[in-house]
Amino acid sequence: MLNPRTKTGIGMDSIDPARITVRNLHIDEYDILIRIWDTAGLPSKPKGRDSREHIAREIQEGSGFFLVAELGGKIIGSVFGTSDGRKGWINRLAVLPEYQRQGIGHVLVREAEKRLYDAGIEIIACLIENWNAVSLQAFERMGYVRHDDIIYFTKRRSPDV
Numbered sequence: 001m002l003n004p005r006t007k008t009g010i011g012m013d014s015i016d017p018a019r020i021t022v023r024n025l026h027i028d029e030y031d032i033l034i035r036i037w038d039t040a041g042l043p044s045k046p047k048g049r050d051s052r053e054h055i056a057r058e059i060q061e062g063s064g065f066f067l068v069a070e071l072g073g074k075i076i077g078s079v080f081g082t083s084d085g086r087k088g089w090i091n092r093l094a095v096l097p098e099y100q101r102q103g104i105g106h107v108l109v110r111e112a113e114k115r116l117y118d119a120g121i122e123i124i125a126c127l128i129e130n131w132n133a134v135s136l137q138a139f140e141r142m143g144y145v146r147h148d149d150i151i152y153f154t155k156r157r158s159p160d161v
């Protein structure tokens with residue numbers, strides 16, 4: 001679902017980044033996280049890698065970091081950073097529609113980038129589905145270089161993962 005204001009392509013005033021707290025997600029906030037993804041129109045795999053159990057395990061094992069953006073005590077956005085040791089990955093970036101185009105996505109990405117750089121990672125990547133024109137544009141605006149020459153291959157143990 002898109003914010004009608006964003007459909008116009010007209011940007012809005014940014015929220016002062018000092019008003020936004022970016023912090024680790026607590027697993028008790030899982031339902032809020034899923035609601036943000038649903039509301040932002042980000043497809044998820046609730047029976048697979050986006051299940052509560054899976055995310056709880058990832059947080060516990062430290063294989064990635066789930067960050068949320070909070071404004072006035074309300075969670076309004078999320079991002080998930082991972083590292084495979086060679087590259088860092090930005091995943092699951094989402095901002096509630098009514099708060100989009102005010103710099104919150106960028107604040108989340110900057111914090112994820114900082115954590116990955118601090119961990120010694122020097123290249124950060126992101127996979128975006130080709131229908132997602134807003135995200136394609138947003139990542140280009142945030143300094144990411146698009147690679148149309150790369151085709152993504154996966155092998156899945158089940159369609160749910």
Ligand SMILES: CC(C)(COP(=O)(O)OP(=O)(O)OC[C@H]1O[C@@H](n2cnc3c(N)ncnc32)[C@H](O)[C@@H]1OP(=O)(O)O)[C@@H](O)C(=O)NCCC(=O)NCCS
Binds near residue numbers: 009091093103138
């Ligand atoms: C992608 C998304 C997270 C961006 O969040 P946001 O808070 O609106 O992003 P920001 O306001 O920080 O904008 C970051 C940059 O992207 C650009 N941008 C954001 N939305 C845009 C849009 N609809 N059209 C064009 N550019 C856009 C901004 O202009 C900004 O660049 P600038 O600083 O040079 O102006 C948000 O649109 C969203 O939640 N989308 C649905 C979920 C999704 O598809 N996530 C991607 C999965 S990887």
